[in-house]
Amino acid sequence: MENKSFNLYRYSIPVDSQLVLRDRFLKRREGLIVRVACSRDGWGEIAPLPGFSRETLDEAQAQAIEWLTAWQNASCEAPRVPLDGCYPSVAFGISAAMDDMKGYLQDAGNYQAAPLCYGDPDELYAELNNLEGEKVAKIKVGMYEANRDGLIADMFLEAIPDLQLRLDANRQWSLEKALQFAAKVKPEHRTRIQFLEEPCKTPELSREFARQTGIPIAWDETVREADFALTQEAHLAAIVIKPTLVGSIQDCVHLIRQAQALGMKAVISSSLESSLGLGQLARMAAQYTPNVTPGLDTLDLMNYQILRPWPGSTLPLLNLDSEFIEKII
Numbered sequence: 001m002e003n004k005s006f007n008l009y010r011y012s013i014p015v016d017s018q019l020v021l022r023d024r025f026l027k028r029r030e031g032l033i034v035r036v037a038c039s040r041d042g043w044g045e046i047a048p049l050p051g052f053s054r055e056t057l058d059e060a061q062a063q064a065i066e067w068l069t070a071w072q073n074a075s076c077e078a079p080r081v082p083l084d085g086c087y088p089s090v091a092f093g094i095s096a097a098m099d100d101m102k103g104y105l106q107d108a109g110n111y112q113a114a115p116l117c118y119g120d121p122d123e124l125y126a127e128l129n130n131l132e133g134e135k136v137a138k139i140k141v142g143m144y145e146a147n148r149d150g151l152i153a154d155m156f157l158e159a160i161p162d163l164q165l166r167l168d169a170n171r172q173w174s175l176e177k178a179l180q181f182a183a184k185v186k187p188e189h190r191t192r193i194q195f196l197e198e199p200c201k202t203p204e205l206s207r208e209f210a211r212q213t214g215i216p217i218a219w220d221e222t223v224r225e226a227d228f229a230l231t232q233e234a235h236l237a238a239i240v241i242k243p244t245l246v247g248s249i250q251d252c253v254h255l256i257r258q259a260q261a262l263g264m265k266a267v268i269s270s271s272l273e274s275s276l277g278l279g280q281l282a283r284m285a286a287q288y289t290p291n292v293t294p295g296l297d298t299l300d301l302m303n304y305q306i307l308r309p310w311p312g313s314t315l316p317l318l319n320l321d322s323e324f325i326e327k328i329i
Contacts, residue, residue: 006068008328009033014303034097042101045277046093055087063090088247095248096280109282111311113296114138134293136164142172150184157189168197175205182213190215195237210235230258238265256288269295275305
């Protein structure tokens, strides 16, 4: 019988000082790296997102140690230890490590992430014009004036005729503000908005926004509500799945299959994981949503990569002996 083992590491790396999450500046990204082994190694990342995850990193660490200890004490032939009841970040990180170890997670990844547009719009035109494959980009809206957001979205769509946009408002707008945004986007350009995630403070108001404007919407926060049930709705084009906030790979695949059966996009999206976690998400996207560009363009907000590099990134790569990484077990 093979011996089981695990290790847990905790990282803390600097991030872009301009990064704002739910009205707070995030200066460091912290998380856990988990290694499991039973004949071969598997790796995962547990990284609750401040302001979005219900669990803290300390709570996730305690639960991960408890689960991994129970797994190690069971035989390799024993039924798998369930992840039911685990925090979403713990369930995702451990399920990724287990699927990595068992070969269930395919090696190939979809690294063609939709670029996240922030900063000076003029500097983004060249990058967006040179996109290969599906020319789709993402813009965060809702942090500034709705009129300004609408003008910027319209400007991109005007300047790059084959560009499609995904927009994310994080429930920041009233219906009135959302309609102010839409008023600045020319009707002929609205057809190239793939979807606007959660434009209004409630799903009901978001539905009304879509009804009045014809702009498709997507559920993000709504997917994670306890009573969520995916159904076909007018103007609902997609669901956005952030595994760190949703749960295990198996839970995510269940949602993906539901969306696909209803003819909707299911978009795998990041929660500011390190290059290790982003790589696992890219592999998930290639395996389970092969024809959809994932939303994984967050690595450049980091100052470093961890353990596994992202293809094409020039950021320094940290190994486990780095000063930014502490071995827990």
